[in-house]
Amino acid sequence: MLAGRQKISLKQALLIYITLFFSPSIRFMPSYTAVIAKQCGYLSPIVPFIILLPVIILLNKVFMKHKDKSLIDIYYHSLGKTAGKALLFLYVLWMLLITALYTRYYSERLVTTVFTQTKIDIFILVMMVTIAYVLKSGFVVIARMNEIIFPLISVIFWSLAIFMLPNFKIDNITPISYLDIIPVIKAGFGISFLWAYIIYILFLSDIINDKENLMRQGMYTLTYLTISSSILVAFVIGIIGYSITAKIPLPFMDAVKIVSFFDIVAKIESVVVIIWILADFILISTFSYIILHLLKSIFNLEDERHFINIFLIILYFLAMLITTSKIELEAFSYTIGIAGNFLLNIIIPYIVLAIALFKK
Amino acid sequence: MIAWIIIIILISSWELYNMRKKDLKKEKVILIFLTLLSLFMVFIKSKYPYDISIARFALDLFGLPH
Numbered sequence: 001m002l003a004g005r006q007k008i009s010l011k012q013a014l015l016i017y018i019t020l021f022f023s024p025s026i027r028f029m030p031s032y033t034a035v036i037a038k039q040c041g042y043l044s045p046i047v048p049f050i051i052l053l054p055v056i057i058l059l060n061k062v063f064m065k066h067k068d069k070s071l072i073d074i075y076y077h078s079l080g081k082t083a084g085k086a087l088l089f090l091y092v093l094w095m096l097l098i099t100a101l102y103t104r105y106y107s108e109r110l111v112t113t114v115f116t117q118t119k120i121d122i123f124i125l126v127m128m129v130t131i132a133y134v135l136k137s138g139f140v141v142i143a144r145m146n147e148i149i150f151p152l153i154s155v156i157f158w159s160l161a162i163f164m165l166p167n168f169k170i171d172n173i174t175p176i177s178y179l180d181i182i183p184v185i186k187a188g189f190g191i192s193f194l195w196a197y198i199i200y201i202l203f204l205s206d207i208i209n210d211k212e213n214l215m216r217q218g219m220y221t222l223t224y225l226t227i228s229s230s231i232l233v234a235f236v237i238g239i240i241g242y243s244i245t246a247k248i249p250l251p252f253m254d255a256v257k258i259v260s261f262f263d264i265v266a267k268i269e270s271v272v273v274i275i276w277i278l279a280d281f282i283l284i285s286t287f288s289y290i291i292l293h294l295l296k297s298i299f300n301l302e303d304e305r306h307f308i309n310i311f312l313i314i315l316y317f318l319a320m321l322i323t324t325s326k327i328e329l330e331a332f333s334y335t336i337g338i339a340g341n342f343l344l345n346i347i348i349p350y351i352v353l354a355i356a357l358f359k360k
Numbered sequence: 361m362i363a364w365i366i367i368i369i370l371i372s373s374w375e376l377y378n379m380r381k382k383d384l385k386k387e388k389v390i391l392i393f394l395t396l397l398s399l400f401m402v403f404i405k406s407k408y409p410y411d412i413s414i415a416r417f418a419l420d421l422f423g424l425p426h
Contacts, residue, residue, distance in 0.1 A: 097414070301387055306375045310394045313368060317401035323415040331426040332415035 010210045012143040014221045015150045016286055017201045021194055022153055023279040025229055026252045027105060028333070029191055030236035034245035036187040039173050040180040041242060042234035047188020048195040049226040051346060056222065058353040059202065060215040065357065070206035071199070072297045078355040085298050087348070092294050094344055095200065099287040100318035101333065103127065106280040107319070108326055113253060114273055124319050128312040131285045135308045139207060139289050146282050153275045160268070161231055163259045168238040190338050195225060196345030203290050249326070288315065361406040368398050 033041030062074055069077065076084035107123040115123075134141055198218070205211060236255045237245050245251040256269045292311060296304040323329040372395040379388050404412060419426045 100414075295390075299386060299390060301390070302384055303382070303387065306379055306384070306387055306391060307394060309371045309375070310368070310391065310398055313364075313371070313398045314394065314401060317398065317405055318414070320405055321401065321412050321414055324410055324413045328413055328415045328419065328426050331419055331424065335424050336418050336422060 006138060006140060007207050007209050008140055008143040008204075010208055010213055010217055012147065013201050013204065013208045014198075014217055016143060016146050016282060017198055018221060018225060019146055019150050019153060019279055019282045020197050020201070020286060021225055021229075022157075023106075023276060023283050024102065025191075025194055026232060026276070027109070027250065029194070029229055030233050030245050030251045030255075031248070032190055032334070033187040033233050034237055034242040034251070036190065037180065037183040038242045038246075039237060040176055040184050041187060041237055041245075042173060042230045043176070043180070043184045044187035044191060045226045045229040045233070047185055048192035049222055051189075051192045052195045052198070052222055053219075055196070055198070055346070055349060055353070056215065056218040058350070058357065059198075060218070062353050062356045063205070063211045063214060070204075071202045072206070072294070074356045075352055078352045078359060087352075088294050088298050091203075091344060092291055092298070094340055095287055095291050095294075096315070096318065097322075098337065098341070099284060099291065100315055100322045101329070101337065102280065102287070103284055103315060103319035104322050104329060106277070106284070108329070109250070109276065110273070112326075113250065114270070121316075121320060124316055127281065127284060128316050130281065131288060132309055132312050134285055135289060135292075135312075136305060139204065139286075142282065142285050142289065149278045149282060153279060156271055156275050157228070157232075160256060160259065160272070161235055163268070164235045164239060164255065167255075167258050168235060169241075170238070172238045172241045173234055189342070191229075193338060193341030193345050195222065196341065196349070199345050199349050200287070200290050204293060249330075284315075288312065361402060364402045364406075365399065368395060368402065 029045075030041070033044045037044050059071075063069075066074055066077065072088065075088060078084070079087060103124055104120075106127065107120040110123050111118060111120050134145070198221075202208070232252070236251050239255040239258055240248075240251060244254075248254055253269055253272060256272050259268060288308075288311065292304040292307060295301065295307070323332070372391060375391055376388060379391065416426060
């Protein structure tokens, strides 16, 4: 039984982390790794595992040392109150930008795959209204919803992996040689920010119980993400080949379209769209909650729930104003998006956690 | 544009009314700031519906091709 009714368990938090990972990874990972690492793209998820493992160890040690402190408090403790607040405000701005980016991607995806005759703002509005309703009830509701959504996504994902097996061509993911080591590492660095979203989740550590199990459960989660993303990339490249994967906007969708399991199961791409929307819902609502939670801490607010509606209106307009074309959106994601995420989610946490570990 | 302005003002007024009951002063200031920001965004979106792109601005700022 959890200590407080407004708290979630570490397991629930890590399940949200895995769900957050799903939507951007199936959109971004196959094409990005295919461009850089070509037929060996499926090996690149090993690199983020190696990069993020020390972060988990550091986080665990810091939480053990400062048992009563949240990650936000640890930032204040490491950098001082003013610099800590300034840095967290930078996180707020960055998270606002990437949440708007993901919101835009969600609607663009629906418009390009299923509802080709519909305006994108309709989907953004529907998502914002749903999120406003859910966020009013607190983060516990999102965590419990995710306990239903996560198994659904997992079952569908692993079923698709099985259905893809007959179309899988081993020639598409071979040969592997020592010449592929550098491209694999390069691609691995580019996708590692997705693993680093654990930092965002742990900004909510004051509402997360049993953080002392972070090392064990965090390791399991990292391993699961690495294996599932390797399989995801391997299947997409294995079915449609790396050259096509690198050129098309939604390679996972095209790989799924090819799926036909003994002519019994076919046209299952609509199922992918459904789980994609569910994953996007968890992603956008969680990021929105984290932004409001950070604002609450930065400005010492008593209640952040009053800002939910107006915040989501700002997010709606930001998603509309973030780009005028999908090409720009992808150019932004592949350059500034990766660099910004790498800086804020990997380099800065390394520095802050190292300071926290040595500071009394 | 008019519809959005009405929605934003209604929501902000409702939240300000709730905050007054709880005597939340700092929250009121931030809400007013966020309301003004959202009204500014409504204005921008209505006046330049297809011209403004934050992504393009950021890419130009760092001299990146797009």
